[in-house]
Amino acid sequence: xxxxxxxHGHEHEHHHKDTFITKYIFSIDHKMIAKQYLITGIxxxxxxxxxxxxxxxxxxxxxxxxxxxxxxxxxxxxPDGVMANDRYLALVTIHGTIMVFFVxxxxxxxxxxxxxxxxxxxARDMASGFMNMLSYWMFFLSSIIMVSSLFVESxxxxxxxxxxPPLSALPQAIPGSGMGMTLWLVSMAIFIASSLxxxxxxxxxxxxxxxxxxxxxxxxxxxxxxxVTAIIGVISFPVLLSAALLLIFDRSFGTSxxxxxxxxxxxxxxxxxxxxxxxxxxxxxxxxxxVYIILLPALGITSEVIATNxxxxxxxxxxxxxxxxxxxxxxxxxxGHHMFISGMNPFLGSVFTFTTLLIAIPSAVKAFNYITxxxxxxxxxxxxxxxxxxxxxxxxxxGLTGIILGDSTLDINVHDTYFVVAHFxxxxxxSALYGMFAGIYHWFPxxxxxxxxxxxxxxxxxxxxxxxxxxxxxxxxxxLAGLPRxxxxxxxxxxFDDLQNVNVLITVFALIGGxxxxxxxxxxxxxxxxxxxxxxxxxxxxxxxxxxxxxxxHGNWPGEIPEVHxxxxxxxxxGHDVDFVPQNVPMKEGEEVLHH
Amino acid sequence: MTSLLVIIVLVLLAVALWQLxxxxxxxxxxSNTDNSQVATDNDNNVQGxxxxxxxxxxxxFTIYGLFTWGNxxxxxxxxxxxxxxxxxxxxxxxxxxxxQAITQVLLHYFxxxxxxxxxxxxxxxxxxxxxxxxWSVIPAIVLAGLILYGLYAWTNIMFIDEDxxxxxxxxxxxxxxxxxxxxxxxxxxxxANVRLIExxxxxxxxxxxxxxxxxxxxxxxxxxxxxxxxxxMRSQDVLHSAYMPYFRAQxxxxxxxxxxxxxxxxxxxxxxxxxxxMVEKVANINAIRAKKSIELVANGETAxxxxxxxxxxxxxxxxxxxxxxMQMKIIVxxxxxxxxxxxxxxxxxxxxxxxxxxxxxxxxxxxxxxxTMDTVAVAKVDMK
Numbered sequence: 001x002x003x004x005x006x007x008h009g010h011e012h013e014h015h016h017k018d019t020f021i022t023k024y025i026f027s028i029d030h031k032m033i034a035k036q037y038l039i040t041g042i043x044x045x046x047x048x049x050x051x052x053x054x055x056x057x058x059x060x061x062x063x064x065x066x067x068x069x070x071x072x073x074x075x076x077x078x079p080d081g082v083m084a085n086d087r088y089l090a091l092v093t094i095h096g097t098i099m100v101f102f103v104x105x106x107x108x109x110x111x112x113x114x115x116x117x118x119x120x121x122x123a124r125d126m127a128s129g130f131m132n133m134l135s136y137w138m139f140f141l142s143s144i145i146m147v148s149s150l151f152v153e154s155x156x157x158x159x160x161x162x163x164x165p166p167l168s169a170l171p172q173a174i175p176g177s178g179m180g181m182t183l184w185l186v187s188m189a190i191f192i193a194s195s196l197x198x199x200x201x202x203x204x205x206x207x208x209x210x211x212x213x214x215x216x217x218x219x220x221x222x223x224x225x226x227x228v229t230a231i232i233g234v235i236s237f238p239v240l241l242s243a244a245l246l247l248i249f250d251r252s253f254g255t256s257x258x259x260x261x262x263x264x265x266x267x268x269x270x271x272x273x274x275x276x277x278x279x280x281x282x283x284x285x286x287x288x289x290x291v292y293i294i295l296l297p298a299l300g301i302t303s304e305v306i307a308t309n310x311x312x313x314x315x316x317x318x319x320x321x322x323x324x325x326x327x328x329x330x331x332x333x334x335x336g337h338h339m340f341i342s343g344m345n346p347f348l349g350s351v352f353t354f355t356t357l358l359i360a361i362p363s364a365v366k367a368f369n370y371i372t373x374x375x376x377x378x379x380x381x382x383x384x385x386x387x388x389x390x391x392x393x394x395x396x397x398x399g400l401t402g403i404i405l406g407d408s409t410l411d412i413n414v415h416d417t418y419f420v421v422a423h424f425x426x427x428x429x430x431s432a433l434y435g436m437f438a439g440i441y442h443w444f445p446x447x448x449x450x451x452x453x454x455x456x457x458x459x460x461x462x463x464x465x466x467x468x469x470x471x472x473x474x475x476x477x478x479x480l481a482g483l484p485r486x487x488x489x490x491x492x493x494x495x496f497d498d499l500q501n502v503n504v505l506i507t508v509f510a511l512i513g514g515x516x517x518x519x520x521x522x523x524x525x526x527x528x529x530x531x532x533x534x535x536x537x538x539x540x541x542x543x544x545x546x547x548x549x550x551x552x553x554h555g556n557w558p559g560e561i562p563e564v565h566x567x568x569x570x571x572x573x574x575g576h577d578v579d580f581v582p583q584n585v586p587m588k589e590g591e592e593v594l595h596h
Numbered sequence: 597m598t599s600l601l602v603i604i605v606l607v608l609l610a611v612a613l614w615q616l617x618x619x620x621x622x623x624x625x626x627s628n629t630d631n632s633q634v635a636t637d638n639d640n641n642v643q644g645x646x647x648x649x650x651x652x653x654x655x656x657f658t659i660y661g662l663f664t665w666g667n668x669x670x671x672x673x674x675x676x677x678x679x680x681x682x683x684x685x686x687x688x689x690x691x692x693x694x695x696q697a698i699t700q701v702l703l704h705y706f707x708x709x710x711x712x713x714x715x716x717x718x719x720x721x722x723x724x725x726x727x728x729x730x731w732s733v734i735p736a737i738v739l740a741g742l743i744l745y746g747l748y749a750w751t752n753i754m755f756i757d758e759d760x761x762x763x764x765x766x767x768x769x770x771x772x773x774x775x776x777x778x779x780x781x782x783x784x785x786x787x788a789n790v791r792l793i794e795x796x797x798x799x800x801x802x803x804x805x806x807x808x809x810x811x812x813x814x815x816x817x818x819x820x821x822x823x824x825x826x827x828x829m830r831s832q833d834v835l836h837s838a839y840m841p842y843f844r845a846q847x848x849x850x851x852x853x854x855x856x857x858x859x860x861x862x863x864x865x866x867x868x869x870x871x872x873x874m875v876e877k878v879a880n881i882n883a884i885r886a887k888k889s890i891e892l893v894a895n896g897e898t899a900x901x902x903x904x905x906x907x908x909x910x911x912x913x914x915x916x917x918x919x920x921x922m923q924m925k926i927i928v929x930x931x932x933x934x935x936x937x938x939x940x941x942x943x944x945x946x947x948x949x950x951x952x953x954x955x956x957x958x959x960x961x962x963x964x965x966x967x968t969m970d971t972v973a974v975a976k977v978d979m980k
Contacts, residue, residue: 260852482841
């Protein structure tokens, strides 16, 4: 319906004048909303990464006084420049929350689903532009609330990003579970509403607004990834919302959903009959699919970038779709592998080990398909391509250790150690971040009409790539040595004294890697204004977004929406003079479809 | 201060590199076309070689890591089931290293080998069902093997035979300390609930329960070698996790429920301390501590004590500000030593009686003051 409206709209083009407010602030144009998501996400990313560098300093040189702590964190976090132990946990918690939800969920999906879904399927805009705008502004609001919780006197939420009760429910247990936790819950509730509105929009748009000829099996893999991601989001986020609401009830209205038999600060509390394990189930029913909500869009972007820059069709298009769907399905029945030793029935542990290890199969298929796509290609090693190859590398390295953590027997001894931290940072943190960078370098021309500087891009990639391994590879060892995560310092255990120099090395890599993100920030913000102007299709890509004019117009295409005649991966197809054949080019007479 | 210098140097380094790329850009002013930010053949060549270099980096870093940090990793499990766990772990590691070695080579080598050139044409190779089948079926078979082994081991470890003759011990977690309650001669723990916590009865043991009559409480865990220990875990406030890395044992402690884990220790503390790898590890740690002590003494602080190895019970679930310092020593005794240690333990009942009988002697006022003192003592423990 919306498409029809816009079809009328484009006849008188964009004669209606946009005011500053309707164009840049309360915009309902998906391209502007994508940019809003991206820039908000980058700001949140800077906060999230900066926080991690601060607590890495504490881990490398425990309980030392740092001027930077006094300057950045102030006295409540770091009296005399020494980080306080409860605030260390607060910083860890907020780092996790911001990176997982605000950067890698909202900013990654929000930016690229918004930008690419209408442009790549040939639609004038999202199914509901207004809901899309609302989705962004609720995300913005939740970001503000989350960041403002850093300034609460008793400190922000400090129970880890998984906010397991009773720790998160009882202010007596840790100061951060007071006002800080309330703000965390409110922020997340708004965030989830925002995420649901976005996801519903993506799903409806992909199903209803594809242009003529764009069948589901001609969709670029980016769209498949965004589409399936949105479905998982709609299935699992409401469960987290319910957990958050029940936790609010326990905290504020005296119910006992998650609490029972508690004696703290010298008194018995009234709670009876609840179970923290129930919360863990509810949390991880979102929490695990969340990993794929983060990862699938990154993999979708990678598929597109690798195919374009290899000048080759993505290998096994249908197998890729099947594995996206398989991963999505399996992701909803594996959450228990976070809870092998939570006290749930060991029989459940067996079931979850089985389903968890199954996920390795579609993941392996994807990794091998990427590698085969590179084989005998003509690789254009643009920064986006480097980040995509980097993603495949960290996805494999990080994914393989999942075989250990997903196996309940082996999980007993590495659960909640630094081994876990190493695993998930590589497989979903770094991989998804690489996917996001690949997307930014690849679609920056589409977003801003200018190019990012490639040399800064190269420097950015190589330093990041070395530092990512430098930080997370040694972490496996200290995890296997039995060092628990979320320890403010390990100086109380002489047993771990021999791990300290590894911790210093990790921090040094983290600081270098963190500092070099400034190269990216400079490149990004200066290129918006001063970057080289782009040509219409700089990467010689097949997908529809590159047929739209460089200047953004409402409704995306000035005339008719292009019709689609082929799949998006006809690169280097025999019988064509150029090495790419865009989707809107009709089949030549006698031209055959060469893929299944 | 040195770290601040390090940071400054890093920032300066970043600025320098940044400037370098700017200069590089300026040299390209002549070729100011719209496509100047798309990779050229020259870029592809340089980046292709860097990809190859990165492959070497991953390999060298991995090998360096294995040699330098490999000895930090836990080995020689101190429990009977630990051998199975480590065996499965080693098999999995072989698999992981094989797959990692092959795939990373292919990925980065292809990125180098097929780096773009003007006259090079990519192969149109869209799909191949045989290949897809190969890399679905092979992982499936390998994983099936791992799953079966894993489930076999898991079942053996986690399902505890209630009829077996075991030593039953309750691990009691609270912010931020561990306590252990032994079932005593009857091998059955008395009922307990946080609502019964009062005075010296800080674990809330139900004193009227016949099974509780011989229960006793300690803060240092002693267990006999060669006998299955059946741990029952409780927590009084938030989630904790009883982590005993050397025994390959871990279980969360959940308020409101009792969780359990069982294992059989196979080395006494003394035997484990004498293992060659442990002797080396302890010597290494003491060298580090001695070095640090010199620094400390120079700053007028006290030197660090030399370290001797002991098994530890650590808390491994975030539980509050002092989570990082919640530990209990575990001592594995020979059966004889253990029997000796068991003797003359004051039971909970005796302790409670002692606390109560002290009072009437001094009269009514005395009762109150003792009680208050006890509550204060408990409260102090909680505040720590």
